[in-house]
Amino acid sequence: MTEPEAAAGHGGDAYQAGFAQRWGHLHHPHVRALAWLLDAPDLLDPAAAQWQGQVATLGPVSAGVADWLAALDQQPAALEAALGIHQQTRLGKYAEQLMAFYFAAQGQLHAHGLQVRASRNDTVGEFDFLLNADGGLCHLEFATKFYLLDASVSNDFSGLIGPNLADTLGAKMRKIFQQQLALSAHPAAQALLPAAVTRAQALVKGWLFYPPQLPSRMGGISAAHCHGYWMIRSAADQLQGDAFVLLPRLQWLAPVSVPLTGADAAQVLGKAELLLALDDHQEQARTPVMVAHLAQRGDSLVEVRRGFVVPDAWPEQATLRRLSGALPV
Helix, strand or coil, X not given: CXXXXXXXXXXXXXXXXXXHHHHCCCCCHHHHHHHHHHHCCCCECCCCHHHCCCECCCCCCCHHHHHHXXXXXXXXHHHHHHHHHCCCCCHHHHHHHHHHHHHHHCCCEEEEEEEEEEECCEEEEEEEEEEEECCEEEEEEEEEEEEEECCCCCCCHHHEECCCCCCEHHHHHHHHHHCHHHHHHCHHHHCCCCCCEEEEEEEEEEEEEXXXXXXXXXXXXXXXXXXXXXXXXXXXXXXXXXXXXXXCHHHCCCCCEEECCCHHHHHCECHHHHHHHHHHHHHXXXXXXXXXXXXXXXXXXXXXXXXXXXXXXXXXXHHXXXXXXXXXX
8 A cells, every 4th residue: 555545544434434324314415514513523622631621522413413414304495595595605604504503403592603893893703603501601613624734744733734725723723712712701792792601612623634644643633533635646646446526615524425326426536537637626726626535335425535635836835834934823
């Protein structure tokens, strides 16, 4: 097995296999995405001392919620209507809308996206979620993030870099824990709140992607977090498999499932087709692209692992941006 394939198989299929077993009966893409948000391991370890109890966890999906998801999959009109009100092209906002629908359905939602302004032209911040809890309100900051580890950095959140080379996990966590979770203490926020905020925590889901030189476990990251590989385009001919799909951004959440027949089956690529598609994408966009590896399970092709294929220059660009200070750390 080649080094890139070793990275691709570094436990990456463990979560996908479990997801297929637990949620293979779900077919609607929005319902599957919501199931992933509820089911996926936390990206941050709630028990890690560095988070000082400020990391939230949803815990295991209850039987009641599982039944609710199954019913929603059969009759998704309410979810489709909720998402259609403000159609999103941004993955983070899409994930927020899914979670808002869930919290509302569970009778927990007090407010979603509540902006706090000191004056008409001075926005202090925004509450992602205010949930009814403990006789007061729980302020929940929610993030769904995808980061690639810079191979030149280990055990440092500044080395976990977004595929668009615009942010890092370190910068995102500092913003959440040092700024956003303190929002309820601002006088302008207190004027909007009907009850005290008794808890302020971050709920963080996502996937981390590792180069062939695998790092040791990073402190503060959940040991069970969802992860995959990344590799440069010139190494992609070493990928193994005979069925792949390229995942657009709004399909990055849940492991993908494609019926063997029907219109969706046309998006499945063989190895040669994949390499051509990667070349076409990078000639046009010059950005990382997510590849899902598929295997047949019953009458569907289901994801067994995933990874980013990046332009050959991406690793050097990531390192230079980080070292030059162009990336927040």
